[in-house]
Amino acid sequence: MNTPEELQYTKKHEWLKIEGDSATVGITDFAQQELGDVVYVELPEVGQTLNEGESFGSVESVKAVSEIYMPLSGTVTEVNEVLSDSPEEMNNSPYGEGWMIRIKIADSSQISNLMTSKEYITYVEKEAG
Amino acid sequence: MTSRKTPLNAEHKLRGGRMVEFAGWELPVQYGSAVAEHHAVRESVGVFDVSHMGQLELIGPDALALAQKVTCNDVERLSDGQAQYSAFLTAEGTFVDDIVLYRINSERIFICVNAATTEKDYQWVCSHQEGSVQVENRSDSFAQLAIQGPRAEEVLQRLTDTDLGSIKFYWFTFGKVDGVETLISRTGYTGEKGFEIYLPPAAAESVWQKLFDAGEEFGIMPAGLAARNTLRLEMCYPLYGNDIDETHTPLEAGLSWIVKFTKDFVGKDALLQQKGHVEKKLAAFEMVDPGIVRDGFGAYSEGVPIAKVTSGGFSPSLRRSVGLLYVPSDMANPGYSFEIEIRGSKRRARIVKRPFYRKKDPEE
Numbered sequence: 001m002n003t004p005e006e007l008q009y010t011k012k013h014e015w016l017k018i019e020g021d022s023a024t025v026g027i028t029d030f031a032q033q034e035l036g037d038v039v040y041v042e043l044p045e046v047g048q049t050l051n052e053g054e055s056f057g058s059v060e061s062v063k064a065v066s067e068i069y070m071p072l073s074g075t076v077t078e079v080n081e082v083l084s085d086s087p088e089e090m091n092n093s094p095y096g097e098g099w100m101i102r103i104k105i106a107d108s109s110q111i112s113n114l115m116t117s118k119e120y121i122t123y124v125e126k127e128a129g
Numbered sequence: 130m131t132s133r134k135t136p137l138n139a140e141h142k143l144r145g146g147r148m149v150e151f152a153g154w155e156l157p158v159q160y161g162s163a164v165a166e167h168h169a170v171r172e173s174v175g176v177f178d179v180s181h182m183g184q185l186e187l188i189g190p191d192a193l194a195l196a197q198k199v200t201c202n203d204v205e206r207l208s209d210g211q212a213q214y215s216a217f218l219t220a221e222g223t224f225v226d227d228i229v230l231y232r233i234n235s236e237r238i239f240i241c242v243n244a245a246t247t248e249k250d251y252q253w254v255c256s257h258q259e260g261s262v263q264v265e266n267r268s269d270s271f272a273q274l275a276i277q278g279p280r281a282e283e284v285l286q287r288l289t290d291t292d293l294g295s296i297k298f299y300w301f302t303f304g305k306v307d308g309v310e311t312l313i314s315r316t317g318y319t320g321e322k323g324f325e326i327y328l329p330p331a332a333a334e335s336v337w338q339k340l341f342d343a344g345e346e347f348g349i350m351p352a353g354l355a356a357r358n359t360l361r362l363e364m365c366y367p368l369y370g371n372d373i374d375e376t377h378t379p380l381e382a383g384l385s386w387i388v389k390f391t392k393d394f395v396g397k398d399a400l401l402q403q404k405g406h407v408e409k410k411l412a413a414f415e416m417v418d419p420g421i422v423r424d425g426f427g428a429y430s431e432g433v434p435i436a437k438v439t440s441g442g443f444s445p446s447l448r449r450s451v452g453l454l455y456v457p458s459d460m461a462n463p464g465y466s467f468e469i470e471i472r473g474s475k476r477r478a479r480i481v482k483r484p485f486y487r488k489k490d491p492e493e
Contacts, residue, residue, distance in 0.1 A: 036147075036355070037164040039443040040421050040450070058472070060421040062163045062355050062443055065472075084419075091162075 001124065002029040004095055008111070009120035010071045015095060016114060018105070025071060026099040027059065027090065030124050035061040038090040043079040043101060050074070052110055056101060059090065072110045074103035135180035136272050136333040144351050152245035154181040156354055163355035167445040170319050170360055174278035174344050175352035179325070180333065183247025183268040187238040191260030196238045199257050200230060201379060201396060203389040207232040212299045212314055215387050217250060218396030222378040222403060226250050227369055229316060231301055239312070241273075241327075243369045257395065272333035276340060277323030277360075280347040285324055287343040288336065289313070293324065307336045318357065320364035320486060362451065363444050363486035365413050371424060372411060372439040372453050378403060381455065382411045383483065410461040411439070413483045414469075416450040418476035422469050428454055429468045429475060435460065438469065446486045456480070 007015040013031035017024040032038065040060040050056050055067040056076070079101050082089055090098035105111070115123060132155035141148065146157030156178070159166060169175045187195050196204045202215035211232055217225035226246040231239040242250045251266040258264050276285050282293050291304030291313060301314030309332040317323040328336060341349055358368070365383075367373045373382050378396075380388065380403055388400055416422055422441035427434055441452030452469075460467070465480040 036159060037162050039164070039445075040419065042420070060443070062359065062445075063158065065421065065423070088164075 001033075001121070002095070003117040003120055005117045007095065007117065008114035009117065009123075010069075010114060011123060012069050012071070014068065014071045016071055018111065021105050021108065022077065022102055023072065023074070023105055024099050024102050026094055027068065028120070029094050031066075032091050032094045032098070035059060035064070035066060037062050038087045041083040041087045041090065041100070043083065044076050046076050046079060048076045049106070050076070059087075068100065070103075071114065072103065073106040075106065076101050077104050078102040133181070135178055136330040137178045137180065137337055140334060140337055141178065141351070146351070146353060149354070151354055152181060152243070154244060156181060157351070159353040159355045160351050163353065163359070164445045166350050166352040166356035167359050169348060169350040170278045170321055170352055170356065171446060172279065173347045174276065174280035174284050174323075174349045175356065176337070176340050176344075176349065177275040177277065177352050177357055178272075178333075178337070179275050180272040180330070181244040182273050183242040183244055183250065183266070184271050184273075184327065185240040185242060185247075185251055185254060186265045186267050187240070187254075187262055188236065188265065189260075189262035190236055191262040192238045193232075193235040194260060195254070195258060195262045195264075196230065196232075196240075197392055198394055199254050200228065201389065201394050201400075202230070202387045203392050204230065204232060204238070205392065206389075209234045210300055210302060212301050212316055214299075216373075216379060216384070217253060218379070218394070218400075219375060220395060220399065222380075222396040222399030223375045224369065224373045224377060224379070224382075225253050225375065227367065227373060227384075229314075231312070231314065239267075245370060270329070271327045272330045273325060273327050274333070274336065274340070275317055275319075275323065275325045277317045277319045277321045277352075279322055280344065280349075281321070281323040284340060284344040284347065284349060285313075285326075288339055296324075307332065307339050309336070318366055319360040320366075320484070320488065321360075358440075359442060359445055362440055362442055362453070363446055363484060365453065365483040365485065367411065367453070368440060377411070377455070380404060380407050381409055407458055409436075409455045410458050411453055412456050412461040412465075412480050413485060414452055414454065414467075414478045414480050415447070415485070416469065416476060416478050417466075418478075420469075420471040420474075420476045421450045422452045422471065422478070426452075427470045428456070428478070429470065430460065435467065441469075444485055451481075451485050452478075
């Protein structure tokens with residue numbers, strides 16, 4: 001399981017790369033492995049404002065669909081158009097080409113709820129039993 | 130209830146199989162990528178453990194007569210050594226199960242049935258038993274492997290002296306594989322060339338391992354339930370419990386070719402009545418709008434609910450979502466446009482010709 005140290009993580013298996021008041025969001029390597037082949041990704045409209053915990057899109061694998069939730073409240077500033085033609089990038093490169101959205105963070109105090117890579121690894125190991 | 134395990138359970142786990150419960154059995158849904166497994170079968174070769182499937186045998190002087198009575202296809206038309214896709218039907222003409230029947234000879238008929246329905250099928254066949262014939266549930270006596278794909282013959286040939294090239298589509302023979310007596314049939318559930326072998330459970334592990342050694346140069350892959358489902362869906366092969374069951378008849382399911390009115394069988398009268406008045410038909414559709422359709426999603430025509438999707442999913446070969454559903458017969462025409470509701474939003478879909486996937490070099 002790959003969990004880059006420079007990123008932050010959520011219990012719903014998303015990662016964030018925070019730069020100033022903006023963040024890039026995707027799903028973790030663990031999440032993409034659990035999902036299996038991603039075959040379709042639904043993303044929000046640019047400009048949409050969503051609260052922490054609200055669904056911003058969905059990821060469909062061969063077997064199932066998973067809702068993806070906003071890790072922080074904010075406004076969508078960019079979506080990864082590559083995923084509409086190449087959803088498999090979420091499997092191939094979950095922290096790179098497979099990113100999902102960029103947001104402008106509405107409330108930076110929510111950042112303290114996120115996990116470091118070490119905390120996330122511990123969380124996954126505990127959750128996996 | 131704990132799931133039953135096939136003789137290859139440990140092998141699946143060794144190869145990274147993600148195990149799930151299916152029809153009371155613990156089976157691999159995929160090993161790594163289900164899409165890669167799908168393409169391996171379409172382009173080269175894959176191996177499925179289908180040991181969960183059940184097997185019944187009719188033995189005795191009246192075996193043929195009983196097979197004629199309990200199945201809707203015509204067993205008389207078969208030569209010894211020939212197999213046939215067929216079904217057990219209720220008196221109402223609906224599916225008890227869909228089956229592959231093997232005519233070993235007129236006094237010995239071997240039948241492959243679905244895992245979830247094996248016990249029901251056995252009881253059902255027994256309830257129609259008459260004359261000098263024994264009905265046996267042989268499911269515990271066989272492991273079953275499906276070796277499927279354009280390279281399947283080359284790979285399996287390395288394990289057997291039986292000339293596989295001489296076995297025609299839907300024919301079978303008895304022969305040794307890896308030194309063990311097996312039934313080898315040129316059948317499958319993928320639309321590719323390939324074989325299914327029925328073998329003693331104790332021999333399964335060795336044969337399985339040798340198949341992977343023999344197929345290494347072709348990139349042979351173990352394939353799980355997910356690939357099995359996408360492969361059969363692309364071919365529009367119905368899945369019992371989804372597309373066919375005790376509420377649907379072969380005439381509705383587009384399987385009138387397995388119904389032979391020239392002979393007597395359980396369910397015939399009901400089908401004769403339905404013939405010419407089939408109100409709904411199993412149709413194939415593809416999504417026009419983006420989105421993945423799943424089993425059970427609702428279909429609408431001009432806002433009015435018309436059906437539920439019986440099988441829906443992603444087609445790796447077509448790279449789009451496809452499915453099957455029963456629609457009123459007047460809608461079951463290629464080009465007919467309707468909508469599927471995907472998590473609250475209605476998306477356009479259209480009926481297309483069956484099957485979804487056509488090979489340049491088809492098995493039949």
